[in-house]
Amino acid sequence: MTGLKDIAAEAGVSVRTVSRVLTGSGYAKQATREKVQAAARRLGYRANRHARSLRTARSYEVAVAAWSTDELYMAKVAAFERTLRGSDYAVTMLFGQSAGSGSAGELMDELITRRPAGVALFTPPDRSTVDCARRLAQAGTPYVVFDSSDDVDAIRIDRQQGVYEAVLYLAATGRQRIAYLGTRKDTSRLQGYQRAMDQLGREPILLDYAHNHDGIRDLRLTGRRVAERFDRPDAVQAYSDEVAMGFLAGLHEAGLTVPDDLALVGFDDRLAASWAAPPLTTVAQPNEQVGQAAADMLLRKIANERRPPDGWSRVLPTRLVVRETT
Amino acid sequence: MTGLKDIAAEAGVSVRTVSRVLTGSGYAKQATREKVQAAARRLGYRANRHARSLRTARSYEVAVAAWSTDELYMAKVAAFERTLRGSDYAVTMLFGQSAGSGSAGELMDELITRRPAGVALFTPPDRSTVDCARRLAQAGTPYVVFDSSDDVDAIRIDRQQGVYEAVLYLAATGRQRIAYLGTRKDTSRLQGYQRAMDQLGREPILLDYAHNHDGIRDLRLTGRRVAERFDRPDAVQAYSDEVAMGFLAGLHEAGLTVPDDLALVGFDDRLAASWAAPPLTTVAQPNEQVGQAAADMLLRKIANERRPPDGWSRVLPTRLVVRETT
DNA sequence: TTGTAAGCGTTATCAC
DNA sequence: GTGATAACGCTTACAA
Numbered sequence: 001m002t003g004l005k006d007i008a009a010e011a012g013v014s015v016r017t018v019s020r021v022l023t024g025s026g027y028a029k030q031a032t033r034e035k036v037q038a039a040a041r042r043l044g045y046r047a048n049r050h051a052r053s054l055r056t057a058r059s060y061e062v063a064v065a066a067w068s069t070d071e072l073y074m075a076k077v078a079a080f081e082r083t084l085r086g087s088d089y090a091v092t093m094l095f096g097q098s099a100g101s102g103s104a105g106e107l108m109d110e111l112i113t114r115r116p117a118g119v120a121l122f123t124p125p126d127r128s129t130v131d132c133a134r135r136l137a138q139a140g141t142p143y144v145v146f147d148s149s150d151d152v153d154a155i156r157i158d159r160q161q162g163v164y165e166a167v168l169y170l171a172a173t174g175r176q177r178i179a180y181l182g183t184r185k186d187t188s189r190l191q192g193y194q195r196a197m198d199q200l201g202r203e204p205i206l207l208d209y210a211h212n213h214d215g216i217r218d219l220r221l222t223g224r225r226v227a228e229r230f231d232r233p234d235a236v237q238a239y240s241d242e243v244a245m246g247f248l249a250g251l252h253e254a255g256l257t258v259p260d261d262l263a264l265v266g267f268d269d270r271l272a273a274s275w276a277a278p279p280l281t282t283v284a285q286p287n288e289q290v291g292q293a294a295a296d297m298l299l300r301k302i303a304n305e306r307r308p309p310d311g312w313s314r315v316l317p318t319r320l321v322v323r324e325t326t
Numbered sequence: 327m328t329g330l331k332d333i334a335a336e337a338g339v340s341v342r343t344v345s346r347v348l349t350g351s352g353y354a355k356q357a358t359r360e361k362v363q364a365a366a367r368r369l370g371y372r373a374n375r376h377a378r379s380l381r382t383a384r385s386y387e388v389a390v391a392a393w394s395t396d397e398l399y400m401a402k403v404a405a406f407e408r409t410l411r412g413s414d415y416a417v418t419m420l421f422g423q424s425a426g427s428g429s430a431g432e433l434m435d436e437l438i439t440r441r442p443a444g445v446a447l448f449t450p451p452d453r454s455t456v457d458c459a460r461r462l463a464q465a466g467t468p469y470v471v472f473d474s475s476d477d478v479d480a481i482r483i484d485r486q487q488g489v490y491e492a493v494l495y496l497a498a499t500g501r502q503r504i505a506y507l508g509t510r511k512d513t514s515r516l517q518g519y520q521r522a523m524d525q526l527g528r529e530p531i532l533l534d535y536a537h538n539h540d541g542i543r544d545l546r547l548t549g550r551r552v553a554e555r556f557d558r559p560d561a562v563q564a565y566s567d568e569v570a571m572g573f574l575a576g577l578h579e580a581g582l583t584v585p586d587d588l589a590l591v592g593f594d595d596r597l598a599a600s601w602a603a604p605p606l607t608t609v610a611q612p613n614e615q616v617g618q619a620a621a622d623m624l625l626r627k628i629a630n631e632r633r634p635p636d637g638w639s640r641v642l643p644t645r646l647v648v649r650e651t652t
Numbered sequence: 653t654t655g656t657a658a659g660c661g662t663t664a665t666c667a668c
Numbered sequence: 669g670t671g672a673t674a675a676c677g678c679t680t681a682c683a684a
Contacts, residue, residue, distance in 0.1 A: 001441075003661055014671045019663060026664095027669060046439050050385075051661035053376035054676050057327075061418070069404045070597075074395035078421035085420075090440065092387070092418045094411075095404035113372050114416065115327075216601055242601055249603030252578060271396075272598035275542050275568055277575030329677055340655045345679060352680090353653060377677035380660050655684075665674080 002043040011039040022047070049090075060088050062298060063116040065107055065132075067096035067124050072268060072285060076146050079291025080120060087299060089117060096124060104128045108135055118142040118298040123150070142301035144294045144312075149188065153301075153312040155293045159267070162283040162318030163192030166265045167237055169320060171200050175235035175263055179205035181222070181247060182239025189267060193237055205233055216246045223250015227262075234262055235326075241266035241273045241282055248276060248325070264325040278324035286316045328369040337365040348373070375416075386414050388624060389442040391433055391458075393422035393450050398594060398611060402472050405617025406446060413625060415443060422450060430454045434461055444468040444624040449476070468627035470620045470638075475514065479627075479638040481619045485593070488609040488644030489518030492591045493563055495646060497526050501561035501589055505531035507548070507573060508565025515593060519563055531559055542572045549576015553588075560588055561652075567592035567599040567608055574602060574651070590651040604650035612642045 004022075008015045013032060020026040021036040022045075028036070049060050062084065064077055081091040092114075096107045104124035111119060112135065119141055123129045129145060133152040136143040145154035170178050180193040184206075197204045209222035226232060227250065238244035244266035251258060258264055258278060266273055269284035293314050301312070330348075334341045339358060346352040347362040348371075354362070375386050388410065390403055407417040418440075422433045430450035437445060438461065445467055449455045455471060459478040462469040471480035496504050506519040510532075523530045535548035552558060553576065564570035570592035577584060584590055584604060592599055595610035619640050627638070 001661095004663095005661080015662090016664085016671060016673090017669085020670085023663080029669065032669080048380070048661050049440075050376040050379040051676090052663075054374070054380055054660090054678085055662045055664085057676070059376075061416075064419075066404075069397055069400035071395055071397050071400075074397075074400045077419070078392075078395050081419055081421050082423070085436070090387075090418045091420075092416045093390075093403070093407055094417075095407050097408070110411070114375075216603070216605060220603055245598075245601050246603070253603070270598075272571075272596075272601065275571050275598065277542070277546055277572070277579070279542060327677095330679095331677080341678085342655055342657095342680085343653085346654085349679080355653065358653085374677050377660090378679075380662085380676090381678045381680085383660070653684105656682085658679105658681085660678090662676085663674105666672090668669100668671080 075287035083295035160192035167196035179233035219246025220250035227254030401613035409621035486518035493522035505559035545572025553580030
């Protein structure tokens with residue numbers, strides 16, 4: 001393993017000078033600078049992160065905490081990691097137990113004692129995001145949250161706008177009775193739908209679905225019921241791809257043809273959306289951009305940049321992926 | 327941050343003694359041992375990994391290299407990480423570009439220069455697993471591969487047995503004409519099918535599928551064609567959940583009822599399998615166990631255990647998840 | 653059985 | 669502008 005000493009010998013200068021050149025801290029004559037850099041390159045020098053961490057008492061790792069291995073999450077993590085690859089920081093992962101026991105608190109304990117330079121996290125299943133953020137702030141650890149609805153520094157997704165645009169698109173393709181299918185509790189998408197309908201000067205059609213059994217069964221039942229309504233909508237914006245696919249199955253069971261009888265738009269753009277029959281038109285999450293933005297924000301926080309006037313959080317736009325259900 | 331020195335002061339012994347007790351290297355009087363451990367606990371001591379790494383020239387990180395964020399991969403990574411949580415090792419992740427450019431070679435370069443204690447990897451898209459393994463061996467870095475078909479130290483999945491059991495299950499439920507739908511190139515599952523049919527004393531029925539357009543369209547077409555065959559099978563074991571779902575859509579389009587007219591079994595047990603209509607019976611990958619076994623093997627290799635007589639690799643059994651397509 | 657002290661590769665203080 | 673050199677927290681050879 002080549003170290004500063006080797007480079008110093010090679011370049012005929014002192015270790016201190018090499019360090020000064022390589023970290024860019026302090027002055028160095030242009031000639032010296034070039035000599036050192038050449039030597040470092042020649043020897044294939046990579047700084048020893050452990051020595052550096054020991055000396056500076058700073059960690060060069062950022063930790064990602066996740067409570068799910070869902071593709072939508074992991075795509076963001078991957079983009080986050082790739083963005084950080086160029087910097088000095090390595091990405092370490094911690095996975096919470098999605099089920100019960102391993103609470104968010106325990107994972108945060110483990111995480112904080114590792115003293116990472118920064119932390120990126122997803123919303124834990126117990127929704128204690130605000131708690132987590134507070135604890136991190138207390139520990140002085142910069143953090144960023146992926147796509148949270150809570151009041152924390154986060155990279156968010158403009159679901160409202162995404163649905164708004166999808167509904168306008170449905171209208172533009174000539175759909176008359178555009179309905180929304182999804183829970184009332186989470187209003188992010190619903191508001192986009194309502195705004196679009198408002199703008200179109202149409203009455204919102206909110207589809208209810210039963211909550212009797214397991215999700216997919218309810219959705220299929222809902223599909224069949226909707227298909228049989230005398231005032232059946234001719235287009236549906238669904239809460240998610242999962243909801244859309246279950247609903248779609250119900251429509252098929254009732255003998256409806258998609259998109260002829262009814263157009264359908266999902267949300268998320270999961271892999272499975274392209275496996276649907278027909279492949280599902282859907283609002284895609286900007287996974288790549290979320291990952292990049294999160295890395296960017298974390299790096300700035302770590303570098304002690306001051307909070308921007310409009311805060312740290314960012315909201316990123318979705319993208320409509322038109323397939324064959326519209 | 328409390329260090330060895332603080333504990334030494336607290337316990338009234340030297341730093342050396344504290345270290346000896348805490349690492350378990352060398353003798354210490356029982357009383358001293360207890361005194362030190364109590365002090366460490368009292369002060370909430372956590373070893374500085376950087377100092378330790380610097381001194382021992384060993385890393386306490388293991389790196390995971392992945393080229394996909396597929397849920398099937400990430401579930402294994404999560405189990406791997408959770409298993410390693412108890413040990414001294416942290417898990418860092420590196421994501422390759424799934425598309426083109428960022429070749430496996432580059433990622434391995436980056437990975438090796440980080441000098442992790444061990445590496446766990448998935449098969450890269452360019453199938454250079456053997457190359458990767460060789461390079462790691464050259465660098466003296468212990469490694470484990472998740473679920474590879476190549477001749478490397480890997481935790482594998484007994485796909486053959488999984489399909490074998492699924493086919494026997496189909497036969498046990500009274501199915502007469504059990505077919506196999508999948509590529510001929512990958513024989514892992516096919517062999518299980520053939521073995522089962524052999525044992526049942528039946529002629530294998532190998533379903534072909536077109537490769538004209540994109541995957542899902544072909545599958546639907548295949549479903550319709552199979553539905554219309556005069557000698558239509560009454561059960562199909564599919565290569566994967568994805569294949570099964572596309573095929574299922576084709577069957578529906580042709581007016582067939584599943585499982586009444588035809589039973590269908592997938593492979594993988596993805597999230598989407600439970601969203602199918604009806605929810606798909608499938609052969610589940612043992613993700614949790616694969617992750618654990620990989621962690622176990624890597625830890626042993628890192629600890630310099632000698633290669634077991636039967637080699638490092640392990641093969642893990644699948645589990646049949648019966649839902650509503652059988 | 654325990655203590656003293658050297659040294660891992662960096663960065664940072666200080667003198668030149 | 670640059671060079672000795674101390675220090676970070678830990679492990680370990682050697683001495684006691």
